[in-house]
Amino acid sequence: MAFQIRRLLYGDIPGGETGGGPANPQPAPDSSEWPLWEVFIRSRQGLDHKHVGSLHAADARMAVENARDVYTRRMEGVSIWVVESRHIHASQPEEAGPFYDPAADKAYRHPTFYDLPKEIDHM
Amino acid sequence: MIPRHLPPMEARHEYLLHLADNALVLGHRNSEWCGHGPELEQDIALTNLSLDLLGQARLLYQHAANGIGEGATEDTLAFLRDASDYRNLILLELPRGDWGLTILRQYLFSEFSLLQYQALQGSTDTQLAAIAAKAIPEVTYHRRWARDWVVRLGDGTEESHTRMESALATLQPHLGELxxxxxxxxxxxxxxxxxxxxxxxxxxxxRVRQTLDEADLAVDLSSLATPSNHTGMDGKLGRHTEDLVRLLAEMQTLQRTYPGNEW
Structure with missing residues (x-):
């Protein structure tokens, strides 16, 4: 059995052109409806990809093209990621208490005691 | 008097109008899908593409108008010429048909248009060369997008394959004119x-044969009919179908009803 090991750099999509899920995705439950994809756009080199919305597409290539046409019409982006929505796992709203409340009173975790030079952006 | 800019005109102007009319007529045909695309995302994609074509047409009309003079503007050229003055290809004025025909026509023309603009980058008319250079990234994307859809539909379901075959049969007689x-x-x-x-x-x-092979679509591209010996129509000479007359009637109605109207 051969395992392919690939070094991933920041910004790379695992799986290259087939980004957005395993190589053999299961057929959508209702094949008359295209699956939903989440779209992430990098607005400039050096910035992170940000979630901008979702769309329908039959496969990853179509999803990237649709994202180009729907979300980058006004020069919003220089790079697009898409991922099928079913691959996103989210925290549950009912667990919000134990998940997030404990951070509320721990001011010492904030790096507010350092002075940053003005030239440093995007921190 | 309304300037009509009738031929005979200088070959350079007629050529610029030919290029502009191609972009305008195809852009208008595609824009008919706006609000009616099969999926929201494809509706937006084709509307974007139509606007790209409209943008190319505007630059070409403006360039032609500067050369023609006599009060010609991009608007008089687009809105005040009759069908017999238009120099676009018949292929581009045919009714939009179904989604398959629209896509296939866009693909076949994009392949041609890309080669044409690439060659025109070397034009001695530097303005035309600049317009071509600006259009190339747009057309490159049109080609990619339309090609994906031709392969997807040609090599798709039985129905999509049948529809693509029928679209190909409709368009094939008009390819020789290119x-x-x-x-x-x-x-x-x-x-x-x-x-x-x-x-x-x-x-x-x-290029087209490679795409159609991938799309599992068969067509004879070796012997294409020339305009005169097949259909009697010749778009470059202004001999058009009634479809163009109807298209222009709709597109020009506002300017013809309210000359010089602006908003």
């Missing part, structure tokens, strides 16, 4: 302004 040079094209080619479209044919055929 490569038959009109007199004005011969003249601008001699002067280094334009290119003889017949020189693009072998590369176009190679």
């Amino acid at each position: 490569f038959s040079p009109a007199d004005f094209e011969r003249t601008v080619t001699e002067r280094g302004i334009g290119i003889d479209p017949s020189t693009l044919r072998s590369e176009w055929t190679l």
